[in-house]
Amino acid sequence: MRKCVSMVALAxxxxxxxxxxxxxxxxxxxxxxxxxxxxxxxxxxxGQGHVPPLAIAAHVPAAGNHAQPAPGxxxxxxxxxxxxxxxxxxxxxxxxxxxxxxxxxxxxAAGAAGRPVSSAAGKAGTPAHPTHRTVPPPARPAPAxxxxxxxxxxxxxxASMAALGPDLAFGPQNLATTxxxxxxxxxxxxxxxxxxxxxAGSCAACKALENAMHTPxxxxxxxxxxxxxHVDLGDGDPSHLxxxxxxxxxxxxxxxxxxxxxxxxxxxxxxxxxxxxRYDEAGVVAWLKQWVR
Amino acid sequence: xxxxxxxTVAALSGIPxxxxxxxxxxxxxxxxxxxxxxxVSVAMHLSDDGDRLLTTFTPQRPGFHVYSVGLPADxxxxxxxxxxxxxxxxxxxxxxxxAEAPIRMLPMRGTDLAFPVYPDGPVTTxxxxxxxxxxxxxxxxxxxxxxxxxxxxPVTSHPVEIPAAALAAMR
Numbered sequence: 001m002r003k004c005v006s007m008v009a010l011a012x013x014x015x016x017x018x019x020x021x022x023x024x025x026x027x028x029x030x031x032x033x034x035x036x037x038x039x040x041x042x043x044x045x046x047g048q049g050h051v052p053p054l055a056i057a058a059h060v061p062a063a064g065n066h067a068q069p070a071p072g073x074x075x076x077x078x079x080x081x082x083x084x085x086x087x088x089x090x091x092x093x094x095x096x097x098x099x100x101x102x103x104x105x106x107x108x109a110a111g112a113a114g115r116p117v118s119s120a121a122g123k124a125g126t127p128a129h130p131t132h133r134t135v136p137p138p139a140r141p142a143p144a145x146x147x148x149x150x151x152x153x154x155x156x157x158x159a160s161m162a163a164l165g166p167d168l169a170f171g172p173q174n175l176a177t178t179x180x181x182x183x184x185x186x187x188x189x190x191x192x193x194x195x196x197x198x199x200a201g202s203c204a205a206c207k208a209l210e211n212a213m214h215t216p217x218x219x220x221x222x223x224x225x226x227x228x229x230h231v232d233l234g235d236g237d238p239s240h241l242x243x244x245x246x247x248x249x250x251x252x253x254x255x256x257x258x259x260x261x262x263x264x265x266x267x268x269x270x271x272x273x274x275x276x277x278r279y280d281e282a283g284v285v286a287w288l289k290q291w292v293r
Numbered sequence: 294x295x296x297x298x299x300x301t302v303a304a305l306s307g308i309p310x311x312x313x314x315x316x317x318x319x320x321x322x323x324x325x326x327x328x329x330x331x332x333v334s335v336a337m338h339l340s341d342d343g344d345r346l347l348t349t350f351t352p353q354r355p356g357f358h359v360y361s362v363g364l365p366a367d368x369x370x371x372x373x374x375x376x377x378x379x380x381x382x383x384x385x386x387x388x389x390x391x392a393e394a395p396i397r398m399l400p401m402r403g404t405d406l407a408f409p410v411y412p413d414g415p416v417t418t419x420x421x422x423x424x425x426x427x428x429x430x431x432x433x434x435x436x437x438x439x440x441x442x443x444x445x446x447p448v449t450s451h452p453v454e455i456p457a458a459a460l461a462a463m464r
Contacts, residue, residue: 044446101378145336156331186364200428200444200446201371202368202371202372202373202374202437202444202447203372203439203444204368204372204373204401204406204408204439204444205440205441205442205443205444206400206444207372207401207404208403208404210404211404212403233446234447254332254443254445255443255444255445255446256443256446276442279402279442280402280403
């Protein structure tokens with residue numbers, strides 16, 4: 001009898017708890033219930049979709065050492081809307097989704113429109129808690145190339161930038177987009193991968209990584225095996241955020257974010273999926289080694 | 294009273310009690326203002342006596358925390374950003390921002406620096422306020438969420454506009 005009563009009590013409690021959960025789940029999203037409730041959520045990441053990463057490929061005509069694209073990737077045909085021409089350089093940079101990198105999607109409805117779509121999701125009454133999915137969603141069309149990339153490409157001087165060393169410093173003159181294009185172009189000529197290092201000045205973890213990357217062995221390894229481009233996400237430069245967005249696994253610009261591009265511009269790996277390196281000399285070198293072929 | 298009797302009473306009262314609790318939670322939300330930015334859900338409401346603005350910061354990713362309200366505005370050597378809640382207009386601050394959560398010092402690898410942060414997960418700050426009968430209010434919210442390995446972009450002075458009618462409804 002006691003067992004029976006206990007079971008009834010547990011069942012009753014469960015029903016009560018379910019009632020709590022249900023009411024919680026169905027509560028009105030703030031944006032829908034209260035106009036005051038921040039129509040200013042421009043930074044809101046609720047419901048933000050994650051678009052496939054873009055690969056930036058700089059194709060030098062008649063380049064004999066063109067690397068094979070990663071499996072699952074494709075090259076946009078030249079002359080397609082995806083192609084960006086850099087006048088005077090003989091270089092064409094193409095943006096395309098690699099389709100090879102798994103990611104978490106917060107919302108299909110929101111994600112289908114690409115990023116950023118935050119406020120729309122919130123105003124539509126989407127629950128304020130993103131639903132993480134581990135199953136990659138169907139392929140989505142690549143977002144339009146950033147306008148800044150087009151303009152940057154047009155003024156890029158690939159040849160002059162290719163001579164830059166592995167340690168491009170942060171700074172107001174950091175034309176990150178140009179540097180990315182130039183680094184990929186340089187990678188095409190020498191076969192070294194490109195390391196994109198997204199960080200911010202206020203980010204303690206970024207500082208720890210920076211310290212580790214400036215150790216002698218890490219510096220030597222970078223100089224020998226990588227073209228490095230630092231992109232400062234802390235300065236609020238929209239073009240910098242645009243560069244980072246396709247690679248940002250969680251849709252909120254987690255930093256530091258390391259992305260390794262092959263000479264063909266495809267993504268070999270990134271710290272969002274492979275995990276951060278250990279922030280010391282050996283840890284950084286080990287992390288970098290895994291992407292060098 | 295026998296244990297079986299207690300259980301029976303609990304069984305009979307469980308549904309209405311817990312349902313009422315759920316209803317109370319539901320009714321509580323309309324007084325709450327929320328937004329989400331840079332991986333942190335922020336919910337704020339006035340205390341029942343209307344004297345305190347309570348703001349809960351909930352990092353959405355496990356293993357993430359926000360910095361202490363006591364961290365300098367520019368962090369330590371430029372690193373880290375304090376959690377801040379500032380009010381303006383019909384809301385006036387009557388004292389410093391506090392948080393009941395314990396502070397832990399998180400060391401930064403490779404340096405002798407350590408940062409005061411709250412435990413991973415949600416933390417609620419408490420700002421003593423005075424509420425004017427009329428007028429709109431504005432709350433500016435700042436924070437940065439980090440894990441030991443990663444940080445999200447800091448949010449600086451995220452504005453929450455509260456019209457007078459909404460402010461009255463919050464009380």
